[in-house]
Amino acid sequence: MDAELFPRCRREVAPGAVHVPDWLDAGRQRRLLEACREWARPPAGLRTVHTPGGGTMTSRQVCLGHHWYPYGYALTVVDGDGAPVKPMPDWLAGLGREAVEAALGPRALPPEPYDIALINFYDAGARMGMHRDSDEQSDAPVVSLSLGDSCVFRFGNRETRARPYTDVELRSGDLFVFGGPARLAYHGVPRVHPGTAPPALGLTGRLNITLRVSGFPPAVERIMGDSPS
Numbered sequence: 001m002d003a004e005l006f007p008r009c010r011r012e013v014a015p016g017a018v019h020v021p022d023w024l025d026a027g028r029q030r031r032l033l034e035a036c037r038e039w040a041r042p043p044a045g046l047r048t049v050h051t052p053g054g055g056t057m058t059s060r061q062v063c064l065g066h067h068w069y070p071y072g073y074a075l076t077v078v079d080g081d082g083a084p085v086k087p088m089p090d091w092l093a094g095l096g097r098e099a100v101e102a103a104l105g106p107r108a109l110p111p112e113p114y115d116i117a118l119i120n121f122y123d124a125g126a127r128m129g130m131h132r133d134s135d136e137q138s139d140a141p142v143v144s145l146s147l148g149d150s151c152v153f154r155f156g157n158r159e160t161r162a163r164p165y166t167d168v169e170l171r172s173g174d175l176f177v178f179g180g181p182a183r184l185a186y187h188g189v190p191r192v193h194p195g196t197a198p199p200a201l202g203l204t205g206r207l208n209i210t211l212r213v214s215g216f217p218p219a220v221e222r223i224m225g226d227s228p229s
């Protein structure tokens with residue numbers, strides 16, 4: 001990474017929402033990327049997400065633990081190849097807890113384990129509109145890990161997709177956690193900066209891994225929300 005005039009520091013963007021730059025070192029980024037490449041393979045691999053209104057998300061996605069589709073969770077890829085969702089590995093669930101502790105402190109740790117990972121892949125033109133993560137039944141903090149190209153991450157408020165919001169540059173290895181009063185804030189990715197990934201990582205594009213707690217009862221098929229038509 002280029003030398004900085006001012007070092008990037010841990011910053012509370014809003015109450016309960018904290019950005020921790022460079023949280024994953026190069027080795028951890030590499031290992032996480034290798035795992036993402038495995039998860040992206042079929043079955044239940046990387047897919048294009050279509051919204052019920054006829055839209056297409058420009059980022060592509062693979063899920064672990066529970067399969068997210070607009071707007072609910074299932075245990076199979078109901079809007080794709082129909083395969084069972086891949087399991088959430090214990091080490092990734094542990095990384096979620098480590099991240100919460102690092103960003104918000106031990107008192108913010110949820111009683112339940114992190115049991116959902118959504119992995120979003122952004123190529124140069126991809127973006128993500130302002131939305132809230134509201135399909136879970138737990139208010140545990142959401143953990144967001146970035147790999148590859150930098151992006152503008154827009155973190156807003158709980159009422160509206162519009163201002164006030166804060167734009168944060170997320171780079172490879174950065175951690176962003178939002179919980180407590182920020183858990184249901186609107187957020188999105190208006191822009192990715194192509195060609196900004198650390199060359200040694202070997203990733204063209206951007207990966208974001210968000211870790212969440214479902215709050216769902218165990219071992220019950222969960223089909224929530226409307227099925228996409």
Ligand SMILES: O=C(O)CCC(=O)C(=O)O
Pocket residue numbers: 118120128133144153187188189208210
């Ligand atoms: O890519 C990001 O940084 C944000 C991803 C996100 O908002 C989501 O998965 O809900």
